[in-house]
Amino acid sequence: MSFNFIPRALKTKNGKAAAASSSSVPPNPTPIFTQRPPPVEGPRLTPNTKGKGKEKELSRIAKDEELERDLATLLELSFSDYAFWSAHGLRQAVSTSKDGFVPLRRLLNESVFSAHIPQPRPSESAFAKALKAHGSGFLEVRILFTEPSQGDWNDPDAQMESEQGEDAGGYEIRRKDWHSIKDAHPLWGTAWEGRTIYVENMPPSARSLPSLARFMHALLPPPSPSQSPVPMAVQSITFPNRQSASEGSNLSLGFGEIKCRGFAFVTFREVEHAERAVQEWPWDTQEASEGNTATPSNTTAVEAKKCGFRTMSKGTWVALKEEYLAYQAHLLDLSKPTASPDPEPVRSSQPIPNSNQPPPLIHHTPVFEHELETYPRGCLVFVRNVHPETNKTTLKALFSAAFAEESSGVDYVDFQKGIDSCHLRLSTPAHATRLWSYLDSRPIIQASALDGEGRVASGDERPIIAEIVDGKREELYWERVPEKVRRESVLKARIGAGGHDAGGAGNEPEGGSGPRKRRRKRG
Structure with missing residues (x-):
């Protein structure tokens, strides 16, 4: 359906308006558009595009x-x-x-x-x-x-x-x-300590502070409908950093890191809430699963059980931490090398041809039995207080300063980013002792993640500490190292200590010390 165009009434030259009548309109006026303009071509939405758009919107x-x-x-x-x-x-x-x-x-x-x-x-x-x-x-x-x-x-x-x-x-x-x-008197720190628990193995969806608060609130029984609105059962959540966790400091006072590392401290409003959480989600998950065969009541509990969620009271955590620190200090005391006098040179029992000359001396050198040794003993050093964001290349350059006059004795740096400690595999036990003496006499720190030279520690700064690992700890460490790497480390330690390469004796022709001639390939 189209409408005829009727022009506006036109004024005459003398200002009088011309009367519009049916006679002034042509019988068949031409419309502005004889047909609709062609549609503008645009991108056509396919069903898949619509689905993606809807998915993005949701x-x-x-x-x-x-x-x-x-x-x-x-x-x-x-x-x-x-x-x-x-x-x-x-x-x-x-x-x-x-x-x-x-x-x-x-x-x-x-x-x-x-x-x-x-x-x-x-x-x-x-x-x-x-x-x-x-x-x-x-x-x-x-x-x-x-x-x-x-x-x-x-x-x-x-x-x-x-x-x-x-x-x-x-x-x-x-x-x-x-x-x-x-006008009420708030609770003090000791009261909040009894309302705090330690939790770990939270689901991935509960790794932020707000989501963990809702997760813990959902594990508790819901309040009665007739009860007036009260504050949340969860009052505070703290993500402790590694330094405060290792030192056993007070961690339930709102200080810590922003990022969750898989464990946290949760403070409840009532003591009953903390006791109920520890009772329903005990630390020993195996005993809890054997003694409790009931089906979880909600989806949150199902997810918590699937991830192995477990808790313990703050008092239990503090007691275990003190026990761990005491055991750690005991191991450090055992691992410190004791100053021993130089060994007496062993004199030869052969007859002396000339009494005016002193008897020849046979110097004792460590010997590694290639057939019996499964790992190089005395070549592993554990280092603490390095920068958590550093890298292996920087650490190798930092510790190679102990061997400035010779090639670096650091074979491998076993370091994982985010941790302030690492293991160093040295070429020989002598290199390990030399590195320990270097760090013990010169306390240094890493000023930044890429600091490969270090600077002298001052004030309350914690210097880099090294200890030579031995005994069961050394054995357990080398067990997870591939066998081929262990053999190469043993061989390198034997050569560096002055031994002979038993495996390489067959590479030389008998009766001669020159290199073996290479054979030409035929054809």
Whole structure:
């Protein structure tokens, strides 16, 4: 169906409008378009393209929803009883507030979990939206509008100070039970120690702080429907770094790393929560599986059982750590070389042809039995306090400084990135002793990951420490080394110590010391 084009009424030269009548319209006016314009050719969406687009959209929605859950969990952890005890600024802000509300901006800045907030930091409205959609209900948010003074419009500095002041506009947040926590005395560190447990073997989906908090909360029995909203059962989560874990320091006070390395400390609101978690997920998973044949109650428990999730109390962990450190110190004391006098030269028992000349001396040299030795003894050195992000090439250059006057005695550097220790395979026992003496007399550190020279340690810096591995530890280490590499190391140690290559005797013709002539290939 097409419409005829009727022109607008035209004005005459004298300004009078010409009356439009049916006689002024031609009987068959020509339309603007006689037919529809051809469609513009564009990319045609195939069924596969539509499927990929839909899949991407669903993935984006799921990722946004997961981010909202994380933001809501971080807000609830930041306003938990544990956070109220550990953050003095938050406790002061609540106590001085008339109605318990504190600026959301201040809560995020002073939270002990601020390092786990995604970067770039989402807006305050995103936090408020996430809390309303996925919060447990014990926090409430409001928005505060303020009108800036007229002087702030002309003075940028005054406007910035007004935005950062107590009466600045923005979102405010409070707990619904703010009356009970305003004047209450928070728990102290010793009380939180009894509510803390050590966990490991978490599922891959629970390796971030918010996801691990939800995972632990799902393993506990749900609260009764009639119960008023209360803070989360999980109050704090700490991912300890390797240094603090090795030293056995206090790890449940909100300090640690951002990245999860497969183990963590979880602090609960009630002692009963911690005891129940340790009882249902004991450390000895084999005994637990034999004694408990019940089917897990939810999908989270099924996933935890599949990954071998296990726990122990913080007190048990501290006791085991002290036992381990004592055993480690004992091994270090045993591995320290003791200063021994030089061996007496062995005099020959042959008759002396000339009494005026002293008897010949036979110097003792270590001899390795190629047929009996399965690994070179005394050639393994364990080194600690290297940079965790260094590499094997840098470490070999660093430790080769002990053999500056000769070729490097370091055969191989057994190092894994992310760990502050490594094993060194030296050419001979003499090289191992020389490296130990070099590091013992000159305490050095790696200033950076690519520092191949080292600098002298100062202050509280921990220098690089070396120990010569022997006994059962040395045997267990060489057992996992391929047999071919072990044989080559034994052979190299024999040659370096002054022995003769029994396996290479057949490479020389009998009665001569020259090299064997190469045969020509025929044809």
